[in-house]
Amino acid sequence: MLEIKNLHAKIDDKEILRGINLTIKPGEVHAIMGPNGSGKSTLSSVLAGSEVFEVSEGSATFYGKDLLEMPAEDRAREGLFYSFQYPVEIPGVSMVNFMRTAVNEHRKYNNEKPYSASEFLKLMREKKKLVEIDSNLTNRSVNEGFSGGEKKKNEIFQMAMLQPKISILDETDSGLDIDALRIVANGVNKLKSEDNATVVITHYQRLLDYIVPDYVHVLYKGRIVMSAGKELALELEEKGYDWIKKQFED
Amino acid sequence: MSIAGTDIKTEEKYISLFKDNLGHLNVITSEEVANEREAGIRIFEEKGIPNRKVENYKYTNLNPQFERDYACDFEHEVFNQNLSEVFNCNVEDLDAITVYLINGWYYRKNQVSESLPKGVLMGSFAEFSKSHPDIFKAHYNKYAKNEEDSLVALNTAFAQDGFFLYIPKGVVVEKPIQIVNIMKSSEDFMAFPRNLVVLEENAQAKIMVCEHTLSDNKFLVNGVTEAYIDKNAVFDLYSIQNQHNLTTNISSVFIKQKQNSNILTHNLTLHTGVTRNNVYVHMDDEHCESKVYGLFVSDKSQHVDNFSFIDHAKPNCYSEELFKGVLDDTATGAFAGKIMVRPDAQKTNAFQKNDNLLLTDTAKMNTKPMLEIYADDVKCSHGATVGQLDEKSMFYLRSRGIGKDEARILLMYAFAYEVVEKIRVEAVREQIRGLVEQVFRGELNKCNSCALCGQDASGKGYTCM
Numbered sequence: 001m002l003e004i005k006n007l008h009a010k011i012d013d014k015e016i017l018r019g020i021n022l023t024i025k026p027g028e029v030h031a032i033m034g035p036n037g038s039g040k041s042t043l044s045s046v047l048a049g050s051e052v053f054e055v056s057e058g059s060a061t062f063y064g065k066d067l068l069e070m071p072a073e074d075r076a077r078e079g080l081f082y083s084f085q086y087p088v089e090i091p092g093v094s095m096v097n098f099m100r101t102a103v104n105e106h107r108k109y110n111n112e113k114p115y116s117a118s119e120f121l122k123l124m125r126e127k128k129k130l131v132e133i134d135s136n137l138t139n140r141s142v143n144e145g146f147s148g149g150e151k152k153k154n155e156i157f158q159m160a161m162l163q164p165k166i167s168i169l170d171e172t173d174s175g176l177d178i179d180a181l182r183i184v185a186n187g188v189n190k191l192k193s194e195d196n197a198t199v200v201i202t203h204y205q206r207l208l209d210y211i212v213p214d215y216v217h218v219l220y221k222g223r224i225v226m227s228a229g230k231e232l233a234l235e236l237e238e239k240g241y242d243w244i245k246k247q248f249e250d
Numbered sequence: 251m252s253i254a255g256t257d258i259k260t261e262e263k264y265i266s267l268f269k270d271n272l273g274h275l276n277v278i279t280s281e282e283v284a285n286e287r288e289a290g291i292r293i294f295e296e297k298g299i300p301n302r303k304v305e306n307y308k309y310t311n312l313n314p315q316f317e318r319d320y321a322c323d324f325e326h327e328v329f330n331q332n333l334s335e336v337f338n339c340n341v342e343d344l345d346a347i348t349v350y351l352i353n354g355w356y357y358r359k360n361q362v363s364e365s366l367p368k369g370v371l372m373g374s375f376a377e378f379s380k381s382h383p384d385i386f387k388a389h390y391n392k393y394a395k396n397e398e399d400s401l402v403a404l405n406t407a408f409a410q411d412g413f414f415l416y417i418p419k420g421v422v423v424e425k426p427i428q429i430v431n432i433m434k435s436s437e438d439f440m441a442f443p444r445n446l447v448v449l450e451e452n453a454q455a456k457i458m459v460c461e462h463t464l465s466d467n468k469f470l471v472n473g474v475t476e477a478y479i480d481k482n483a484v485f486d487l488y489s490i491q492n493q494h495n496l497t498t499n500i501s502s503v504f505i506k507q508k509q510n511s512n513i514l515t516h517n518l519t520l521h522t523g524v525t526r527n528n529v530y531v532h533m534d535d536e537h538c539e540s541k542v543y544g545l546f547v548s549d550k551s552q553h554v555d556n557f558s559f560i561d562h563a564k565p566n567c568y569s570e571e572l573f574k575g576v577l578d579d580t581a582t583g584a585f586a587g588k589i590m591v592r593p594d595a596q597k598t599n600a601f602q603k604n605d606n607l608l609l610t611d612t613a614k615m616n617t618k619p620m621l622e623i624y625a626d627d628v629k630c631s632h633g634a635t636v637g638q639l640d641e642k643s644m645f646y647l648r649s650r651g652i653g654k655d656e657a658r659i660l661l662m663y664a665f666a667y668e669v670v671e672k673i674r675v676e677a678v679r680e681q682i683r684g685l686v687e688q689v690f691r692g693e694l695n696k697c698n699s700c701a702l703c704g705q706d707a708s709g710k711g712y713t714c715m
Contacts (some may be wrong), residue, residue, distance in 0.1 A: 029548050048649050049645075049648070050645055051645070071643060071648065071654070072646045072649050073650075073652060073653045073657075075649075076648070076649055076650055076651035077651045082649050084646065084649075087646070088640075088643050088645075088646040089666060090646065090647075090661070090664055091642050091667070091668070092663065092664025092665065092666075092667030092668060093647075093660050093661070093663070097660070098647070098652075098660070100651070101652050101656060102647075102650040102651050103662065105652050106649045106651045106658065107651060109651070141664075142646075145323040146677050158650060158712065162650065175396075180408075204423065206476050226494045227570065
């Protein structure tokens with residue numbers, strides 16, 4: 001479904017991604033790990049359509065369509081979901097209004113009728129239950145005054161609402177205590193199906209105890225330097241990244 | 251010809267207009283109103299129309315607006331049409347007591363609701379000046395600062411009519427009072443509406459003034475509202491402007507507060523040509539509370555200037571100011587707010603904030619918060635920001651499938667939200683929420699309220715909502 005070839009991206013002439021190759025198929029879970037500054041977050045925000053980075057080379061296609069040509073909103077409507085490492089607080093935009101607009105813009109894109117208020121609220125109730133999000137969080141402004149854990153849960157709630165084909169979870173575990181981590185991971189697992197794929201970006205292995213990956217990739221200095229099964233995550237947890245750094249020092 | 255020469259000529263036009271019409275001006279108003287005119291025109295003559303050298307008008311040059319020729323209506327030709335047939339206010343379905351002004355004149359066919367509590371007086375400023383001279387003697391022109399602003403003095407010189415509201419001691423008017431002022435003429439036209447509000451001890455009232463234009467003429471409106479708010483009284487004044495861009499609207503509000511009184515003013519400028527709002531609040535007793543708010547949304551070449559002066563004359567008072575502006579295209583805006591804490595005013599709490607959102611590189615905002623503190627035990631703050639739409643928020647919304655335009659609207663509304671929520675009459679707040687969202691969507695229902703929209707306005711050089 002997602003095919004990344006030789007992807008290069010830079011910011012202010014500093015090259016951060018230096019030739020990423022990655023193929024993801026429906027039903028798969030991929031973990032991307034790597035030391036700080038290796039380009040993990042850059043990769044995910046480039047795929048999501050951030051205009052901060054400039055793609056200088058390579059391609060990314062999503063079900064055959066050129067992803068890099070699409071504005072961020074069309075990537076979302078095509079079924080790509082990006083869970084932010086630092087979700088943005090938007091005072092004055094209510095969660096309900098935000099989600100209703102988002103869901104209905106998806107439906108419009110797919111030539112479906114927009115949900116009525118009551119249909120929408122019903123959907124929201126179901127999904128809230130699914131991801132165990134506190135019901136009064138959705139009565140507030142988007143992420144405003146949410147704790148770190150609440151923000152991450154809110155990302156998963158949005159994912160549940162939008163039912164993407166591929167979800168890229170950027171350091172969803174950072175700053176979460178073990179209980180919140182379990183809730184977030186459970187939400188992700190419940191949403192998993194044969195038709196959708198998940199990319200988990202993380203620094204630590206712990207999240208992968210809960211969201212078990214089919215593949216683990218190590219990103220270092222803007223390239224995927226190693227790919228293996230889930231056992232690689234355990235190895236990294238045990239040995240750290242130094243042995244990889246040594247091996248792939250330029 | 252020198253520029254100074256031109257200035258003098260403009261002012262002389264108004265002075266001779268005054269002299270030629272003094273007889274007419276006094277026909278319908280009482281002595282109490284008539285007696286103030288000469289002093290008003292003298293101050294105007296002395297100070298002239300404010301130019302950029304006048305500190306308080308630094309960012310709004312009104313000389314071009316005053317140079318034009320306008321017709322006046324000092325004899326008040328009766329407006330014959332049935333108003334309800336030509337006009338529906340956008341703020342409809344509001345459970346309110348509604349009266350109309352036409353070109354600043356109190357509409358004589360107004361049906362004042364019988365639901366008004368006993369003792370409440372509401373109606374024409376001119377008529378009440380004659381029937382209740384005692385109230386006018388006590389309050390008229392006592393709070394307006396003629397000497398500080400020559401345009402206020404000019405209003406005092408020409409003042410004839412407007413609305414008058416008197417709430418006796420202990421009376422609460424629960425429904426909002428909606429005052430709709432309609433500008434309609436067959437030629438370019440100017441008006442000097444003058445309003446007076448008196449709330450006696452422990453009285454309560456909330457007024458919503460809606461300003462509209464109904465014909466495609468150039469309008470110059472120079473209005474003054476004075477309000478006396480006695481002990482323990484509560485007063486709200488919401489002013490909603492929705493005028494086409496050939497309009498120049500100068501609105502000055504002067505509020506005098508006594509002990510434990512509580513006031514709120516809110517200037518919502520949704521569409522205009524050139525607007526200048528002045529709000530003067532004088533907290534002349536202890537434990538007064540005042541909230542002074544404003545929101546303007548401007549595009550094309552509109553200009554909005556909000557000026558406020560909060561006078562903490564006595565101890566233990568609280569004031570809170572919040573003005574927000576959204577500027578698109580080549581719109582320009584200005585804010586100047588002064589908080590004066592007098593030597594006597596210990597334990598003052600005074601807070602002021604002005605935030606502005608520029609949507610283009612060509613929109614421009616000048617903001618000037620000012621604090622002058624002569625007491626030593628006070629808590630005061632002021633701040634101003636001018637910024638753009640937040641890129642991170644924009645990306646967040648778009649990453650959820652919300653298109654760029656829709657995301658922009660959501661964020662603009664989010665910016666305005668804080669100040670809209672300050673409206674403390676729930677029904678009014680609901681209405682304004684809707685109106686502001688419509689403005690951001692460019693969908694504010696025009697055709698009911700605006701004569702221009704049915705026509706092809708594009709070629710004529712004016713716009714409306």
